[in-house]
Amino acid sequence: MPKNIYLDGVTVLTHHFLCYLSSVPDDLTPEEQQELENIRRRKQELLEDIQRLKDEIAEVTSEIENLGSTEERKNMQRNKQVAMGRKKFNMDPKKGIQFMIENDLLKNTSSDIAQFLYKGEGLNKTAIGDYLGERDEFNIQFTDLNLVQALRQFLWSFRLPGEAQKIDRMMEAFAQRYCQCNSGVFQSTDTCYILSFAIIMLNTSLHNPNVKDKPTVERFISMNRGINDGGDLPEDLLRNLYESIKNEPFKIPEDDGNDLTHTFFNPDREGWLLKLGGRVKTWKRRWFILTDNCLYYFEYTTDKEPRGIIPLENLGIREVEDKKPNCFELYIPDNKDQVIKACKTEADGRVVEGNHTFYRISAPTAEEKDEWMNSIKAAISRDPFYEMLAARKKKVSSMKRH
Numbered sequence: 398m399p400k401n402i403y404l405d406g407v408t409v410l411t412h413h414f415l416c417y418l419s420s421v422p423d424d425l426t427p428e429e430q431q432e433l434e435n436i437r438r439r440k441q442e443l444l445e446d447i448q449r450l451k452d453e454i455a456e457v458t459s460e461i462e463n464l465g466s467t468e469e470r471k472n473m474q475r476n477k478q479v480a481m482g483r484k485k486f487n488m489d490p491k492k493g494i495q496f497m498i499e500n501d502l503l504k505n506t507s508s509d510i511a512q513f514l515y516k517g518e519g520l521n522k523t524a525i526g527d528y529l530g531e532r533d534e535f536n537i538q539f540t541d542l543n544l545v546q547a548l549r550q551f552l553w554s555f556r557l558p559g560e561a562q563k564i565d566r567m568m569e570a571f572a573q574r575y576c577q578c579n580s581g582v583f584q585s586t587d588t589c590y591i592l593s594f595a596i597i598m599l600n601t602s603l604h605n606p607n608v609k610d611k612p613t614v615e616r617f618i619s620m621n622r623g624i625n626d627g628g629d630l631p632e633d634l635l636r637n638l639y640e641s642i643k644n645e646p647f648k649i650p651e652d653d654g655n656d657l658t659h660t661f662f663n664p665d666r667e668g669w670l671l672k673l674g675g676r677v678k679t680w681k682r683r684w685f686i687l688t689d690n691c692l693y694y695f696e697y698t699t700d701k702e703p704r705g706i707i708p709l710e711n712l713g714i715r716e717v718e719d720k721k722p723n724c725f726e727l728y729i730p731d732n733k734d735q736v737i738k739a740c741k742t743e744a745d746g747r748v749v750e751g752n753h754t755f756y757r758i759s760a761p762t763a764e765e766k767d768e769w770m771n772s773i774k775a776a777i778s779r780d781p782f783y784e785m786l787a788a789r790k791k792k793v794s795s796m797k798r799h
Contacts, residue, residue, distance in 0.1 A: 475502070478500050478502055479497075479502055480519070481496070482496050482497040482500070482502055482503075483519040483520060486520060486524055487519075487520065487524045487698065488524075488669070490524045493524075494510060497513070524698075542578075542579075543637070543638070543641075544575065544582075544589070544592060544593065544596065544638060545596060545638050545641040545642060547571075547575050548571075548593060548596060548597070548647070549647060549648065551571055552597075552647055568590055568593055568594065569586070569590060571589075571590075571593065572586040572587075572589035572590040572593060573586050575589055575593075576589055583625065584625050584626040584628070585626055585793075587624075587626075587789060587792065587793050588624055588625045588626065588630070588793070590789060591621070591624045591786065591789055591790060591793065592621060592624060592630070592638075594786050594789075595617070595620060595621055595786075596638060596642060597647075598786075599612060599617055599639065599642050600642050600646055600647050603642060603643055603646070604646040614635075614636055614639045614640075617635060617638075617639045618632060618635045618636070618639075621635060623790075623793070623794065624790065624793055626793065627793065627794065664686045664687055664688035665687040665688055665772050665775070665776050666685075666686075666687040666768070666769065666772040667684070667685060667686040667687065668684070668685060668765070668769075669682060669683070669684055669685075669761070670682075670683060670685050670694075670758050670759065670760055670761075670769070671683075671721060671758065671759040671760075672694060672756065672757070672758055672759075673721075673756075673757040673758070673759075675751065675752040675753045676752060680721060680759065683695060683696065683704065683705075684696070684697065684698045684700075685758075685769075686703075687769075687772055687773060687776055688776075690708065690709050690710065690776055690777065691706055691707065691708050691709060692706075692707040692709060692727075692756075692773065693705070693706055693707075694707075702742060703742070704741055704742050705739060705740065705741035705742070705751065706739060706740050706741075707727065707737065707739045707751070707756060708738060708739065709727070709773065709776055709777045710777075711729065711730075712727050712728065712729060712730075712737065712777065713727070713728050713729070713730040714726070714727055714728075714770055714773050714774060714777075715728065716766070716770065717757065719757065719759070721759040722759065722763075723759055723760040723761070723762060723763050723765070723766040724757060724758065724759050724760075724766070725757075725758055725760070725766060725769070725770050726755045726756055726757040726758065727755060727756040727758075727773070728754070728755040728756075729754075734754055735754065736750075736751070736752060736753065736754055737751060737753050737754065737755070737756065738750075738751075739751035739753065739756075
């Protein structure tokens with residue numbers, strides 16, 4: 398029974414008893430009258446004590462209710478800030494982490510940030526990959542794992558960013574960490590780095606339906622000759638790695654149900670840009686992905702289908718002046734008024750032919766504009782990642798000669 402109900406009952410009973418006392422006849426002896434007066438006084442004190450107790454209980458109850466509502470408000474506020482921090486992270490990983498730290502939602506330590514990224518609740522795995530591409534340390538344990546097993550564990554945590562420099566930094570850090578955990582397996586981190594890239598490329602070649610010419614194990618062995626500080630890796634090792642990838646492709650992380658992750662794995666570049674409309678000349682913010690000699694753009698990073706696809710074949714790219722800063726455009730050289738062969742998805746879901754004679758795009762900074770232009774130029778003519786791998790192989794070959 399609640400205390401306040403019990404006390405109310407006592408108060409009523411006491412009141413009735415005092416009423417009874419007041420109706421007692423007056424023909425009492427002086428001693429009886431004195432005793433009756435004492436009883437009345439004690440009962441009055443009891444009523445006052447009961448009232449004080451009721452007031453104290455009411456005050457404590459109020460404090461408890463206020464405390465509960467205050468904690469609830471604090472938790473609601475914290476949850477809102479955490480949700481905002483995740484959104485900021487998905488838009489700009491550095492700003493998202495900074496926001497979380499400034500609002501005491503995250504400690505500014507590698508272990509706390511790593512735990513936040515590992516849990517990944519509500520985080521875009523592209524954004525995680527982009528953030529990790531800016532950092533050099535990896536504390537994942539790869540002890541007693543062969544290289545394919547380690548890569549499976551490593552690549553499932555995030556999506557590799559599209560920029561060559563970031564992938565180079567991440568794969569360098571991976572190779573160093575793997576060699577630390579498994580000393581003596583490779584002659585150098587360069588060997589681990591080159592072989593890791595070869596495995597990733599093998600995975601794409603074997604399991605991408607667009608690749609018709611599937612590499613054989615002999616070709617895989619041949620392409621990795623001389624990478625172990627000028628020497629060859631054991632053939633059995635390379636055969637085992639090949640069979641592991643052939644039998645089980647890498648599980649590529651999906652971004653919040655985005656099944657295009659498989660299509661856009663390892664893109665040349667991706668990020669937010671502003672695009673000028675075709676018929677209606679308004680600027681709209683779109684998420685661009687550059688891969689397979691095409692430029693795709695989405696309304697949101699979690700969209701399952703692109704809003705538009707721009708094949709880069711036979712297109713040119715140039716820097717242009719506009720009211721918007723950091724602009725460049727895609728165009729058809731020597732054909733000013735010809736519509737570029739592209740397609741887009743209308744609001745009702747219909748896929749229609751594009752109507753752009755040029756695509757004008759604005760980057761957030763001058764540096765990003767230059768990077769996008771260089772990436773698009775490279776995508777039109779060649780694959781920058783093969784060039785990056787070739788440069789590392791050249792370095793190993795050079796070290797052997799010296």
